[in-house]
Structures are given as structure tokens and as C-alpha cells.
Amino acid sequence: MKIKFSNLGSIKETKLDLRPLTVIIGPNNSNKTYVAYCVYGLWTNAVSMVTGALIHDLIVKRESINTISIKVNELIELFIIEHNRKILFFKERLENFFQDYNGLFSETNFDIPLTEKQVQQALDSVIQKKSLSSPLVGNSLGITLKNDNLLFIYNLEKISIPNIKDNREDDDEAKVGSLIFALIEQLFSIPFLLPAERNAFIITYRMLANRRYNLLKENRRKLLLRNHNNTSDISYPEPIENFLDFLTNVELKKSLQINPATKNEFQKLADEIEHFILDKNKVFYESTVLEGKEIKVKVNENLTIDLYNASSSVKQLTPLLLYLRYRAKENDLLIIDEPEMNLHPESQAKLLEVFGILVNLGVKVLITTHSPYFMEYLNSLVIGNINHPQSLKKPAKELYLKDSRAFVSLDKVSVYEMRDNQLHSLKDEEYGIRWDTLSDVSHELQSRYFQVYEKGKSI
Numbered sequence: 001m002k003i004k005f006s007n008l009g010s011i012k013e014t015k016l017d018l019r020p021l022t023v024i025i026g027p028n029n030s031n032k033t034y035v036a037y038c039v040y041g042l043w044t045n046a047v048s049m050v051t052g053a054l055i056h057d058l059i060v061k062r063e064s065i066n067t068i069s070i071k072v073n074e075l076i077e078l079f080i081i082e083h084n085r086k087i088l089f090f091k092e093r094l095e096n097f098f099q100d101y102n103g104l105f106s107e108t109n110f111d112i113p114l115t116e117k118q119v120q121q122a123l124d125s126v127i128q129k130k131s132l133s134s135p136l137v138g139n140s141l142g143i144t145l146k147n148d149n150l151l152f153i154y155n156l157e158k159i160s161i162p163n164i165k166d167n168r169e170d171d172d173e174a175k176v177g178s179l180i181f182a183l184i185e186q187l188f189s190i191p192f193l194l195p196a197e198r199n200a201f202i203i204t205y206r207m208l209a210n211r212r213y214n215l216l217k218e219n220r221r222k223l224l225l226r227n228h229n230n231t232s233d234i235s236y237p238e239p240i241e242n243f244l245d246f247l248t249n250v251e252l253k254k255s256l257q258i259n260p261a262t263k264n265e266f267q268k269l270a271d272e273i274e275h276f277i278l279d280k281n282k283v284f285y286e287s288t289v290l291e292g293k294e295i296k297v298k299v300n301e302n303l304t305i306d307l308y309n310a311s312s313s314v315k316q317l318t319p320l321l322l323y324l325r326y327r328a329k330e331n332d333l334l335i336i337d338e339p340e341m342n343l344h345p346e347s348q349a350k351l352l353e354v355f356g357i358l359v360n361l362g363v364k365v366l367i368t369t370h371s372p373y374f375m376e377y378l379n380s381l382v383i384g385n386i387n388h389p390q391s392l393k394k395p396a397k398e399l400y401l402k403d404s405r406a407f408v409s410l411d412k413v414s415v416y417e418m419r420d421n422q423l424h425s426l427k428d429e430e431y432g433i434r435w436d437t438l439s440d441v442s443h444e445l446q447s448r449y450f451q452v453y454e455k456g457k458s459i
Helices: 032-048 052-057 073-091 094-098 116-129 165-189 197-207 211-224 228-233 238-251 265-276 312-326 346-362 372-381 389-396 435-457
Strands: 003-010 011-017 021-025 062-063 067-071 108-111 141-147 150-155 190-194 280-286 294-298 305-308 332-337 364-369 412-419 422-425
Touching: 003 032, 003 067, 011 021, 011 094, 011 422, 021 032, 021 228, 021 346, 021 372, 032 073, 032 094, 032 190, 032 332, 032 364, 052 073, 052 364, 062 165, 062 211, 067 073, 067 094, 067 165, 073 108, 073 116, 073 150, 073 165, 094 238, 116 141, 116 165, 141 165, 150 165, 190 238, 190 312, 190 346, 197 238, 197 312, 238 312, 265 312, 280 312, 346 364, 346 389, 372 412, 412 435
Parallel strands: 021 364, 021 412, 190 332, 332 364
Antiparallel strands: 003 011, 003 108, 062 067, 067 150, 141 150, 280 294, 294 305, 412 422
């Protein structure tokens, strides 16, 4: 999916091609985080908002008591209109989203071109499944293409609808809404963001979940709409607030126990991180005397410590572990700001393998980074012949995690350097990833060393 950003911080205009694995590298204060946060906000709006107007505007014909029909061309046209409306809505709420009221985002604009062909392809994929999971209706729905321009949606289970017009209309709207949500899921991913501040928040989030914070969460948007003078009480941008909510919601789960016999692939990957990157330190929740839960770290069979006493690498990766164990699912968009923080270069390479595995598990990954090690090692992960998995077994033995799923096809990767307030692609279809301009920094540091050394000898 291609995104155009205009007047975002110091960025006048730039474009991003969001692929299953997207990497943005660049210096400090180059607006990489703005780009990542805006992708998070745009995708959050895309997957969470469906207006009643869109449902009502679709011409629906009741074919029978359990079946309605929708015209395909009208569905596609109205879906694109709704998509553009969501982008405009996000632009209008950028001040609140970033918690900045100095006019920094007043001229910011976004464009995510969505063509009829893209929507048609997504609709074809939905139709091929022949059914829709519909919590709105309470049971699964069937979907059939009657002809080139007519879709039938119907209850797979025979139900009896009372002969009351309002109930029938509600049922029709639920069917249409279910189809629209299926289209959204096909075109967009469910976003989840790990901010750069995660290291501090993972050990302080409980202090933030006090009465003042909760009251603020309930009333902040209403206050802001009425009076910008109230903004001094607002602490964090919306992505960070959502991350804090995630930490609190995980802790409030009734049971955090995971059955070893039924672990999914994401939970197994969390175990791999502990084994290969955290030197077998294990992160877990322990019940407290006051019936709460605390994050603990098991160093070995005889030693368990509090998280705040653990190494910085454990604190850094704990939010990712929690995501993998309690939230991750196929078709997510995982956004991580500076994943290399507090990690040794070898650990950074191992973490990049984890991202490759996530991509092959169906999770899209967007990272912003300062790390040349990511760029150096990324070339090792995009050179394999992905079309012939058997051929990856031998080179996989040279990887840290020994897992061939870490290899990612180059066409699934976007790599950018933020330079001169623009995103510049570092992909080369023949070579792989070219990051020559970044290596210039290393050459400059080496050159300065020799200059200092030579002048020092003359003193």
C-alpha cells in the first residue's frame, strides 16, 4: 500500500510503499517517528471506523427472508469514498493524536490511493472464502457472486426473523456491515505500535493507571474540542496511550497461563526470543498479595527477579514478548520505533531474523532504526530463493535462530533512508539493499581518527 505524506514536520513531500517488511533508517530528528505514528493512526482509523452512512447508501434488495443482494459497482464506489473520508478524518484530528497544539500539523496531508482494481481484488478474495464470520449477526454468513455485478449475502443457518420491519432492517445492516469489515481486513492490517518509550513504560505503566489518568482518558477529547487551554493536562500522544492501555489490559486478563501443548506460532516465537536473545531469561506474570500481577524475570531455576532489576535488553524486549503471547495474530501490522535500543549488535541481527519469521507468519512489520547492523544483516535475509523452500534449509543453518522462515523475498521488503527530509529507497533489484550513503558515516569516523592520530603525533 502506497502512502504520500505532505507537510509532516520538516517533510515537505515524500512517499512510502508499505510492504510486509518495511525498514526506515535515518539520523535523529529526521521525522521517522512521525511517519511511523501516522501509519499507525491511518491504519487504526481504516480498520475501526465504518459509518452508518456507508451502510445505508448501499442499495440493498431483500431476495428472501434470509438473503440480501448488493450491487458490486456501488459497493466499490462507496467503499473508496469512505476510505477517503477516513483519511480526512484522521488529518482533522492530528492535533489530538500527537498532543501538539502549536500548529505543527495544520498543513499536513495524506494520500493513500485506493483503486477500484484493488477493492475488486480484495472483494474477490472475500468471495472465494464463500463465507463471512459475522459477530454482528451472531452466526456465519454465506456470500455468492450471482453475476458480474450482484452479490448475495445470506444466513448459513436457517433463522426465523419476526415479521417486524425494524428487525429485518437491522439484520440487513448487519449483513452489509459484515461484508464491509471483511473488505477492510483484506485491504488493511490491524496495527499495533511499540513506541521508543516502551522501556520506561513497561516498569511504570501501573503508576499511570491511577484515578487521575483514568478520568483524563474519559474526558480528554471532549475537553480538547471545547477549550485548548486544557491541553496542559494531557501527557502523551495517542499511540503511547494505546500502548499503556495494552499493558494494563494484558495484566487484567483473568488467566495469563499458556498451555505448552497448545502454543501458537507467535507464542513459540516468544520462547525463541528468550532462548536466543535473552540468554534463557524468562518473562512471566506472578500474582501479588493484593490480587494483582507483576512482571517477573526467571534468571535460572534458583533466581527470580523483578523486572526493574533485569537487564536493559530484557526490559526492551518484554513488550514484544507480551505482544507475541497475548495479542499477535495473522494480518497484524507491527510497528516498532527503534527496536535496536539496548541490544548488542548480535542481538540486533537475531531480532531481525524474528521480524523475518513474523512476516512469514502473516504479520506485517514496520521499523524505524538508527542501526547499520540491521541494514548489513538484512541483505543476508533477502538473498534466498523463497520460491523453493527446500533450498533454504542449508543457508538457514548459518542463521542465529536456524529457522528458514527468517528469509524474506526481496519483493516483500521496502527499505528507506530518511535524507534531506525525504524517504529514499535503498532497494536494488540486482544487488539487494544498498546503503552506501550510511556507510559514509563509518568512513568519516575512521578518517577523523587518523586525522586526530596524525596531529597528535606532532604535538
